[in-house]
Amino acid sequence: MKVSVPVPSDRDPALPPILSLSDEDLMARVAEDEERAFAELVRRYQGRIANLVSRVLNDRECADDLTQEVFIRVHVHRRNYRRGSKLSTWLFTIAANLAKNEIRRRVRRRNWFSLDALQEVLQDSAMVFADPHEGSERTMERKQLQELLARAIATVPEKYRFALVLRDVEGMAYEEIALVLGVPGGTVRSRINRARNMLKRKLQPVLRREDTT
Amino acid sequence: MKHHEARRLFGAYWDDETTQAEREWLEAHFAGCDACRAEYEQFTRVIEAMGTLPRHEVAPDLLERTLARTRRMTPARDVLPERRPMWVPVTAAAVATLLVVGAVAGLIGHGFLGGPGADRVATRSAATVRQVASAVPAPVRRTTLVAGGSLAAVPDSIFDHSDDVEFVLDPVTLKRGRASVTRALPGGIRTEQAVVSF
Numbered sequence: 001m002k003v004s005v006p007v008p009s010d011r012d013p014a015l016p017p018i019l020s021l022s023d024e025d026l027m028a029r030v031a032e033d034e035e036r037a038f039a040e041l042v043r044r045y046q047g048r049i050a051n052l053v054s055r056v057l058n059d060r061e062c063a064d065d066l067t068q069e070v071f072i073r074v075h076v077h078r079r080n081y082r083r084g085s086k087l088s089t090w091l092f093t094i095a096a097n098l099a100k101n102e103i104r105r106r107v108r109r110r111n112w113f114s115l116d117a118l119q120e121v122l123q124d125s126a127m128v129f130a131d132p133h134e135g136s137e138r139t140m141e142r143k144q145l146q147e148l149l150a151r152a153i154a155t156v157p158e159k160y161r162f163a164l165v166l167r168d169v170e171g172m173a174y175e176e177i178a179l180v181l182g183v184p185g186g187t188v189r190s191r192i193n194r195a196r197n198m199l200k201r202k203l204q205p206v207l208r209r210e211d212t213t
Numbered sequence: 214m215k216h217h218e219a220r221r222l223f224g225a226y227w228d229d230e231t232t233q234a235e236r237e238w239l240e241a242h243f244a245g246c247d248a249c250r251a252e253y254e255q256f257t258r259v260i261e262a263m264g265t266l267p268r269h270e271v272a273p274d275l276l277e278r279t280l281a282r283t284r285r286m287t288p289a290r291d292v293l294p295e296r297r298p299m300w301v302p303v304t305a306a307a308v309a310t311l312l313v314v315g316a317v318a319g320l321i322g323h324g325f326l327g328g329p330g331a332d333r334v335a336t337r338s339a340a341t342v343r344q345v346a347s348a349v350p351a352p353v354r355r356t357t358l359v360a361g362g363s364l365a366a367v368p369d370s371i372f373d374h375s376d377d378v379e380f381v382l383d384p385v386t387l388k389r390g391r392a393s394v395t396r397a398l399p400g401g402i403r404t405e406q407a408v409v410s411f
Contacts, residue, residue, distance in 0.1 A: 035280065042279055046271050054269035064272050068279050075283045142265070149262050167228070168263040174230055193224030200259045207255050 023087035031078045038078075042071050045088070048170060049095045055165045056099045058154035066102060070095045092172070092180045096162055103158055145206060152202040156195050163188055164195035215242060219249045223256045 018040045029037035049070050054063035073094050081090060162181060166172045178185045219242045225231045226239055243250050
């Protein structure tokens, strides 16, 4: 018994479905102005891009806007994408550049919270963690730690912060981070190490208190 | 110095990005250095804490908003076929017709179509024109502002030029960007002066 499956009229049945396309093939279809391919591209990467931006800026509100801007840039320059280069690298490079611009814009506006303010928060939080009666509330503590960590990441100098987030939040390989940031692999290695050590120093009070409880 | 060197390798050691020699050296150092081992312990806890950070959830309408923006950026295709302007061929045909009519009329007027008796026809035509000119009433005649002109009273078309005014502009010379009217006009010619700037 034959079963006929209706095919939408705007779709060539000879072409493979969008969902099964590789990133490169998907981008090739985007370059041919196929809107469904672009929608799939956004669906695939919006979460990762938004997460990177959100962690680097420590601003969830702005993350969506900047993520949208990344995809608009991709759409504008869709024909400039070089087949053979990794799509995710290209996307993260655009995202990193836009996030850097945003950081610089904020620094110029001087509305970014200062390192001194963060140190005060960290010390206050360390006092909270030091209270043994609150040791049972592990969930709240974890949330507080995450909040502190997120703010501490935002105070790491820009060039170290990007390497740190790309590695520890996005789980990228050193080689890909080097491509995204446009620096040699050895520089990536040292930047990640320095960023982690900075973070450790900032969170030292919390970590010590946790050791004693 | 050894501790500093060891701490420089912490990150690469965690990510398994060290060389074999670096790995062996660091592990040997850990075996004999409690301080560096404790430091590394804290170091790894920070990295693990980074991994527990919640993922950012994008707004549900982000995709739709992005697509809407790209649609606004892309110019809509023309639904109707492009129309060629109609006035071009119409004007061209009219001009061509006028040229042909003018050329034929010119040939007839000069007697090129007349053959052996053409001279007589031409003479007769000139005489007819003079008779018509003298018979034309005064308002039909062309008026000029040039006094003593012999062009007056010569009908040159079928249209009424009685209300036309012919301007004879004074010759103008330019000196250092300024226009000045030349006064040396033939005697007996009176003119109204006007300076037209462009």
